Amino acid sequence: MSADWAIRLQQAGVTYRRYAHPRDALLEWVLRRPRHQPFHALQGLELVLQAGDSLGVVGDNGVGKSTLLKMLAGTLPPTAGVCEVRGRRSALLELGTGLQPEFSGVENARMGLALRGLDHTAIECKLPEVLAFAELGEFVHQPVKTWSSGMVVRLVFAVAAVIEPAVLIVDEALSVGDQYFQKKSLDRMRAILGNGATLVFCSHNLYQIREMCRQAVWLEQGRVRMLGDAQTVVDAYQDNVRGRGNNVDEGRGQARGLAPTCSSVGASPRACPSSPFLRSVTLNRDTYQTHGPFSVSIRVAQGDRPLADIHVGIVIRRNDDIQCYGISTLHDGVYMQPLGDGVLATTFVIDRLPLLSGEYCLEVWLIDASGVHVYDSRERCCHFRVQQAGQQQGVGMVWLPHRWESPTVTLQAGEVREHALAE
Numbered sequence: 001m002s003a004d005w006a007i008r009l010q011q012a013g014v015t016y017r018r019y020a021h022p023r024d025a026l027l028e029w030v031l032r033r034p035r036h037q038p039f040h041a042l043q044g045l046e047l048v049l050q051a052g053d054s055l056g057v058v059g060d061n062g063v064g065k066s067t068l069l070k071m072l073a074g075t076l077p078p079t080a081g082v083c084e085v086r087g088r089r090s091a092l093l094e095l096g097t098g099l100q101p102e103f104s105g106v107e108n109a110r111m112g113l114a115l116r117g118l119d120h121t122a123i124e125c126k127l128p129e130v131l132a133f134a135e136l137g138e139f140v141h142q143p144v145k146t147w148s149s150g151m152v153v154r155l156v157f158a159v160a161a162v163i164e165p166a167v168l169i170v171d172e173a174l175s176v177g178d179q180y181f182q183k184k185s186l187d188r189m190r191a192i193l194g195n196g197a198t199l200v201f202c203s204h205n206l207y208q209i210r211e212m213c214r215q216a217v218w219l220e221q222g223r224v225r226m227l228g229d230a231q232t233v234v235d236a237y238q239d240n241v242r243g244r245g246n247n248v249d250e251g252r253g254q255a256r257g258l259a260p261t262c263s264s265v266g267a268s269p270r271a272c273p274s275s276p277f278l279r280s281v282t283l284n285r286d287t288y289q290t291h292g293p294f295s296v297s298i299r300v301a302q303g304d305r306p307l308a309d310i311h312v313g314i315v316i317r318r319n320d321d322i323q324c325y326g327i328s329t330l331h332d333g334v335y336m337q338p339l340g341d342g343v344l345a346t347t348f349v350i351d352r353l354p355l356l357s358g359e360y361c362l363e364v365w366l367i368d369a370s371g372v373h374v375y376d377s378r379e380r381c382c383h384f385r386v387q388q389a390g391q392q393q394g395v396g397m398v399w400l401p402h403r404w405e406s407p408t409v410t411l412q413a414g415e416v417r418e419h420a421l422a423e
């Protein structure tokens with residue numbers, strides 16, 4: 001094992017005490033007799049994370065992800081085994097953890113920095129940076145109990161991020177921030193990683209896990225089901241979820257609910273309603289032929305974002321929810337073209353559509369240059385039908401390029417079967 005480890009778990013576990021009734025905890029303490037059931041939230045975790053590495057944590061609800069992050073953050077000691085973390089750690093856990101609701105934002109920021117080991121001089125030095133990052137304006141002087149959850153996460157992330165931790169631990173909390181702050185936070189996390197810190201990141205947004213993390217761990221009922229490179233682990237987890245017939249958030253969760261889908265507003269099957277960012281997604285027709293041309297026109301508002309920071313991702317999905325294909329301008333290395341008036345446009349073209357008969361729809365995302373942040377999205381929009389000429393094009397979902405190889409046989413009339421069998 002390399003000496004450069006930042007996190008080391010050896011048979012680590014956490015067992016909670018579960019009480020049938022809240023008063024049982026008090027009675028247990030007073031009577032000195034157990035009145036709880038032990039619940040093993042984490043068991044036998046073995047993990048070594050090298051300094052500078054990044055680990056995503058995935059798994060269903062209630063499998064122990066937050067418990068693991070709390071243990072790594074030091075707020076919940078393991079009840080079994082060993083959990084070691086090297087260097088200054090900073091954690092963004094459940095929303096509002098450690099905040100004093102009656103204190104103002106500034107007072108909470110000071111307290112947060114002190115809890116992370118900064119002395120008075122260092123706190124006063126870092127405080128302006130925290131406040132500038134959080135961008136809360138005059139609200140920082142108000143008690144945090146009057147804040148929205150998005151404002152709370154701004155302050156908590158700012159405190160967690162500005163101290164340049166050796167180990168940064170981020171739980172799902174980021175998802176309550178607005179789009180602007182989510183992007184800012186993800187960019188900051190990348191910068192911290194780039195400076196050599198170690199990251200542990202838990203999210204139900206698997207796209208973000210894939211993009212942010214080199215490794216991932218999949219937890220199941222408090223145990224490690226799989227540990228390895230993020231792509232492999234996330235793919236395996238998604239396969240497992242799909243196998244159970246559930247939908248899994250592949251990364252559009254952030255943008256979910258931002259705008260109505262076509263079907264929900266009863267719009268034309270070929271065009272999606274506009275929104276501030278994704279102005280229009282338009283199909284040139286509503287029925288296509290297998291091997292015929294297919295194109296989608298997309299227009300977006302540039303806003304104040306640089307051209308290089310605006311990319312479009314597109315997914316074709318069949319009506320049984322199978323994702324047929326997804327690609328983006330980012331992955332293809334192309335940029336949208338300005339049309340004037342702050343509008344950018346591109347057309348996604350398939351010259352010979354390989355899809356076979358069926359009903360399909362589109363998903364379109366507007367993403368940034370890191371590929372992590374989603375500015376806007378449309379889900380299950382622009383429904384269309386594909387018709388194939390007949391069985392000669394095959395059965396299934398998609399026509400695959402193919403050929404049949406067999407020895408050349410020259411057959412004479414009347415000797416078809418004998419000759420073919422002799423071969």
Ligand SMILES: Nc1ncnc2c1ncn2[C@@H]1O[C@H](COP(=O)(O)OP(=O)(O)OP(=O)(O)O)[C@@H](O)[C@H]1O
Binds near residue numbers: 016
């Ligand atoms: N303080 C506690 N006392 C008893 N049981 C707890 C306590 N905290 C969590 N648990 C239980 O431990 C298990 C793991 O909880 P945890 O919050 O770590 O799951 P999670 O994977 O983060 O879930 P989610 O994705 O829903 O946030 C759950 O069954 C939960 O009910």
